[in-house]
Amino acid sequence: MKCTLKYLFGELKPAGRIFILLMALFVIVSSLFMPSIIIFALISALFAVVASLLITHVLSSRKYSIEPEMTKEVIKSIKHFKYVYLMGHKRADFDSFGACAGIYAICRALGKESHIIMGTDIFAVKDIYDKFAINKEYDGVFVTSAEAEKKIDSQCLVILCDTHASRLVESSVAIEKAGKTIVLDHHKESGQPVEGAEKIFIKTYFSSCCELVAAILSSCLVKPSSLEAEALLAGMMVDTRNFGINSGEHVFSTAAYLCRCGADSVAARMLFKSTMALERAKANAVESSKMYKKGVIFSVCDSSHKNVYLACARAADELLDIKGVEASIVMCRYSGTVYVSARSNGRIDVESILKRVGGGGHITMAGAQFENKDIQTVDTLLKKAVDEYLTEVN
Numbered sequence: 001m002k003c004t005l006k007y008l009f010g011e012l013k014p015a016g017r018i019f020i021l022l023m024a025l026f027v028i029v030s031s032l033f034m035p036s037i038i039i040f041a042l043i044s045a046l047f048a049v050v051a052s053l054l055i056t057h058v059l060s061s062r063k064y065s066i067e068p069e070m071t072k073e074v075i076k077s078i079k080h081f082k083y084v085y086l087m088g089h090k091r092a093d094f095d096s097f098g099a100c101a102g103i104y105a106i107c108r109a110l111g112k113e114s115h116i117i118m119g120t121d122i123f124a125v126k127d128i129y130d131k132f133a134i135n136k137e138y139d140g141v142f143v144t145s146a147e148a149e150k151k152i153d154s155q156c157l158v159i160l161c162d163t164h165a166s167r168l169v170e171s172s173v174a175i176e177k178a179g180k181t182i183v184l185d186h187h188k189e190s191g192q193p194v195e196g197a198e199k200i201f202i203k204t205y206f207s208s209c210c211e212l213v214a215a216i217l218s219s220c221l222v223k224p225s226s227l228e229a230e231a232l233l234a235g236m237m238v239d240t241r242n243f244g245i246n247s248g249e250h251v252f253s254t255a256a257y258l259c260r261c262g263a264d265s266v267a268a269r270m271l272f273k274s275t276m277a278l279e280r281a282k283a284n285a286v287e288s289s290k291m292y293k294k295g296v297i298f299s300v301c302d303s304s305h306k307n308v309y310l311a312c313a314r315a316a317d318e319l320l321d322i323k324g325v326e327a328s329i330v331m332c333r334y335s336g337t338v339y340v341s342a343r344s345n346g347r348i349d350v351e352s353i354l355k356r357v358g359g360g361g362h363i364t365m366a367g368a369q370f371e372n373k374d375i376q377t378v379d380t381l382l383k384k385a386v387d388e389y390l391t392e393v394n
């Protein structure tokens with residue numbers, strides 16, 4: 001009985017609860033003044049209860065139609081905590097940024113104060129970030145890592161998007177200080193996972209973290225704003241290389257859903273405009289590339305550009321468009337660190353190659369970083385990893 005009552009009142013929406021209370025009041029009043037219609041009133045009340053239960057059941061089963069466990073956990077936790085902090089990986093990209101913007105929409109719908117933590121290097125997402133920054137609706141939403149670390153305590157929930165590796169997290173202090181951390185990622189397990197995260201959801205069948213977040217949004221029937229939908233679409237476009245890879249029916253239906261929410265695909269495409277310096281660095285990397293073996297091409301992106309690793313990633317993308325290239329591996333060195341971007345058309349598993357040298361990612365897209373090593377040493381390590389991989393698969 002206690003359970004039934006809890007179910008009746010706990011699961012019902014406020015309107016359903018008021019409806020039941022009104023019916024109960026109707027029964028009491030009619031029994032006092034018009035005993036003859038008690039039976040009619042009781043039947044009406046019973047009917048109302050059954051109808052409300054059915055409606056609630058239909059609504060709740062529809063509510064979490066996609067990834068019910070993950071969606072339920074995210075919603076339950078957001079409701080439970082006083083503040084929510086959303087965070088991506090270091091050197092934010094469109095996917096981590098878009099995913100945070102999508103979760104922000106859920107927090108807003110649930111009336112929860114939430115903030116998006118922005119690191120120091122936001123070059124890659126500057127254009128979309130600026131669109132949010134000039135919009136008054138997002139006043140005070142973005143905070144720096146230092147501000148967040150000061151404010152976060154046990155009353156705060158942290159949701160980490162697009163990575164689960166501790167070395168890539170924007171702020172590990174935020175996770176340490178928060179009451180709870182949930183991780184939403186689509187990358188294969190790579191490296192040491194973040195410590196102190198209560199729930200880690202790694203769903204590798206999603207093309208991007210943005211697609212994963214869009215699934216949560218549609219599952220809990222929260223509509224993102226058109227700008228948030230644009231950020232989510234941009235994230236999906238980056239991780240699917242403009243719908244060139246990992247783009248099945250589910251990716252296109254998610255893109256259609258985001259367009260229905262107001263995302264402008266042309267505006268999203270415009271976000272990818274490059275700078276002349278980056279394009280030059282990319283072109284140099286493409287020109288100096290050398291085929292290693294079995295369609296694996298190597299190159300070095302030689303530039304003093306502050307964001308050379310972006311040119312490196314784009315060069316790796318572009319090399320894949322060359323006939324005969326199955327996988328591309330591009331290296332660059334910036335402030336003591338060697339960055340590696342690897343791409344593949346799906347026939348060579350670059351994740352398996354980079355995992356051997358401490359990197360991670362996906363079959364078609366992977367990366368690695370090496371501190372205190374020179375390009376030559378990294379080049380040798382990578383070629384050894386390629387050899388090992390090729391012997392293993394052939």
Ligand SMILES: [Mn+2]
Pocket residue numbers: 095096162186208209239
């Ligand atoms: Mn991603």
